Amino acid sequence: MIAALIFVVSAAALLQFFVSYCRSLIAAYGQVELSEQTREVAGIDDHIVYGDDFHRLLQLVGLCPEPGDDRVEIWSVRTYYRLLDALRAAFRPLMPGVSEWAERERISCSYFAAVTLDRRITYNRDLMAQQMSHKA
């Protein structure tokens, strides 16, 4: 009985800590302005990113050679996005407020993916510039 109680409390705490951790990552990325080049590459018009863009943006991220230091963040936010998908689908008919909140979070996840793409593009551009300067 005590073990079951500890399990439920700890699992609930784990979920909340994980969600908050993902949100802290997303919030940190949310402060970054997207470059014009990334907006062009990602096809983001009028500075608007949609929740459904997340997977498409991550596919683009996957095409860029990685700097190797953002995989854990991507994994965490992808898991969080899946949780939001499930939450949105489950609560849409019952509690539209929760569903709307989940949609806003999905948009933040997409923005996170766009900033990740931006970072990788910048990284690769700098790398190429370095190589060019070495050749010269």
Add this chain to the structure above:
Amino acid sequence: MPGSVDYLFSLFGFLFEAAFVVCLIRQKASGRYFALGLYMLSSFVLSIVRYVILLQLGFLSDQYIYFYYYSDAFLTICLFLVLISLFQIVFEDMGIRRHLRVGALLLLGGTAWFSYMVVLRVATDPGLSWKMTTRFVVEMSQNLYFVGVVLTYLLWFATATMRENRSRLIQIVLALGIYFSAFAANYAFRDLYPQFRAIWLYVPPVMGVALPLAWFIAFIHTPEEARLATARVVPAPRHH
């Protein structure tokens, strides 16, 4: 016997612990986050000793089993001290450092006493009495993980209500919360379903990599001066 996956996790955990300590020193943050550095360094050194004992005496040797559980208890106490140091950082302006230390010692003593009482009940069985110290160490580790979950939750609640907005600190606290709650849930799950070995056996090595990695990321990606709005991090759905 540990398989190649276990060794792989150990290796990654080992590397990230070392990377974290180096990063802490390079960023000249070892003074402010001394407890974190000390914990990672202890974990790093103990991992080496564990590995040496494993190689020389074998996985099923008494020495390895004893050393594993005793070092785990030591690291859990260190992690508890890390948590208290994070409390001190969050409440540094309030001048309650001494109260926090006394509270932490009382809590640690209380947890040890509670664990001892639990073990004492089992020890009345003459066949098990010789294992009392080891049982006490394991019991105390389990209880400390749960105390850690509660304390981290309180700390997290305090950071949210006090509008604490240091990004790095928030990420460190949340990663610690994930670690404590995963271990506490895992121990409880093991007690409930001992037959699901394949699940509860892999949580400690995964978390052993996740914690140093999350802290390492917090230090390399988030500068000390970075700030974020705490309200964005608390997962409360807004109703209209």
